[in-house]
Amino acid sequence: MALTTQKPILICGAGLASLLLAQSLRRASIPFLIFERDSSISFRAQGYRLRLSSEGLDAIESALGSAQFQRFWDMCGKTGGGGFGTINAITGEKMSGSGPSNNAGQTKTSGRGPPQESLASRGGKIVGIARGDMRRLFMEGCEPFVRWSHRVAGYEVSTSGVRAVFEDGSRSVEGDMLVGGEGVSSRVAKQLSNGKLKVYDTGARGIHGQAPTTAFKGLGEGVWRLADETKPNGKVFVMTNVRPGDMDDPDVQFGWTLAAQPGVVGAPNDDYTIVGKPAAEIAKALTRDWHPRVRTLFDEMVESEAAFWKITCSTPSGVPDWQNEPRVTVIGDAVHSMTPAGGMGANTAVRDSALLGKLLAGSGGYKEGVTGAYEKEMRVYASEAVRASYGMATSQFGVAISEDSPTV
Template identity: 70%
Template sequence: MALNTGKPILISGAGLASLLLGQTLLRASIPFLIFERDSSISTRAQGYRLRLSTEGLDAIESALGPEKFQTFWNTCGKTAGVGLAHLNAITGSDVSQEAKNGGRPPIVDQEAKGKPLDLGSRDGKVIGIARGDMRKLFYSGCEPFVHWSHHVTGYETTSSGVRAIFADGSKSVEGAMLIGGEGIYSKVAKQLSQGKLKVYDTGARGIHGQAPSTAFKGLGEGVWRMVDDTKPDGKVFVITNVRPGELDDPSVHFGWTLGAQPGVVNAPNDNYAITGGPAADIAKALTKKWHPRLKPLFQDMAESEAAFWKITCSTPDGVPEWNNEPRVTVVGDAVHSMTPAGGIGANTAVRDSALLGRLLAEAGGYADGLTAAYERVMRVYASEAVRASYGMARAQFGVTLNENSATV
């Protein structure tokens, strides 16, 4: 697709939020460049399966447009029921409050006065997609505008634009504006906010993994949460989404996410960047006494896909205020990192992309006051999301943050 001439919109990071923003800019024929520190889209493991909320799906649809959204929708899995079944990991029994009546309870946000979190988003179904598949779909069409192996470490404004500064000291072409979307370690976010944007290490840890769908036959269709409270240092739990129609096909893999309270999961040499065998071994060790209906998820796992992760969270009070820079702003985890509780993070990130993309498309590119308008709206929904995510994490992970907590 031929883009209009003029100074491009510069985007740091090629994650979900950045690539989805690129899709809107493509549709509006607004020139853009994306700079990513990785060497390719397949450099790192892509992580777990994402549950898409109503707000997340609406944002993705508005950004992609009808045709591309239909392709995206066709790729998503649809699981019946909006509830979450709670299983005792040791006995394999359903310990849901409503199990006796054949129902499944919703997740409850302990910080929202018991208000249930509805997992359904469209057609009464839980809509999910693998993070890697989602990223590839958002990347489609953006390929010519993504520059790999370009690590953005800062920026400089000019009299009529902005330049990204790379790790080797070189600089980008002059852009009309710069959008920091490079995740929790964003240098753009730190510079823009003058350190006000902080990401805290909650101390909780987890492991992502996947196994052939046949390993999930003991569960069947549904959204499942398995809890092991027999560990001396704290609880371990696993969440997974089992889609229908694929349980007899070993070529199809389902993902799971294992999480643990602080002090339970420890990586060798405290290196939570390692993947593969070491991560898989710890997951297997943690679940070795689990019920036979659950153990195949770990015994049959694809070891090469296992990956550690630190559970982080932005300031629980919400997105802070900073002095607006007209030509620089931030999206996604760079501005509001969240715990996995409730699956809110990615859905909030795509809302950023849809909002900022719409403002850019309506203005035909950069315009005075655009970043301020975006940040004013974003702060409201993102702050609500961070507070909700942290509230659920306090109940599920046993984490507590304060001003003395470690940052990443």
């Protein structure tokens, strides 16, 4: 990044949306600084694999540029098929009426069972990448501009710029603009929206994990939903993507996401951010009576990569309006948290990064009106995504939230 007297764009959080925005700014030679609460990129297990939609891939390509996107594309796994296959986790048998579909670009909501999602994105393939790999690639070139162990508590706007305020009471250098991308617990989002941006605890719980690809050989290629409806308090199911070519290599890992309906499982000491062996033990206990065909995913899991989490959702009606602040805005989970249903969260977050990055690049950096233009367009596609994700989650996860539901 060239030397400049221009004040930086301050970015809170070093997750996927924040780092992709930083890549877009780097390409446009717009200075930036990133403040991240963790002490390093390897501080926490990254856990799970993300499925990328056409819109998500287009956004990533727009932000990275053709050369870096090609590297990203080469890292992605490509799986055939257009829909989920569902396996009874207790019997190991494929459930009738499940399997690949050809409904590209559609979400089937009629008929029996949960909505059938269209999974294919480019070239008729289902495209996915491990979150950790994605984050490391987005970090490349941004390392000198990341300030680790900085927990953002809010911001201060002046006539000349904006500063991040940290939890210890210290302040950042003055920037031209500040972007809150620090996730569902974003203090920036709460301050900017005056409390209008809310993230609800759905009551559902999840565990992300990984295992050597050889543990998945009993499934075969495809995108699979493993369903257990025998638990007394509700359903448990797992989603995973098994791509060809790697199943004989024990040095390669596939990821899975386990989800349980509200009331099925809690966490020790109500700690919903536990990682490693304690989270792995919960997953193993939940799947102890599953068929050997699918239980290998948990018996052979890499315990250090397990992560337990609350399943949250923003206001289902969509992203609310708030009084625009020209120098401050929010991206990703900070503005539109979604359930895993539909795999829309990360894809919507990278759209934020690409859109805001494009607007900033087009104006040569901060300019009054940029945040207003971004928020106007973001509210449309993000509200649609939140409503769709919540709609699928009501059937898949058995969740129901209202204005009276607990927030996080």
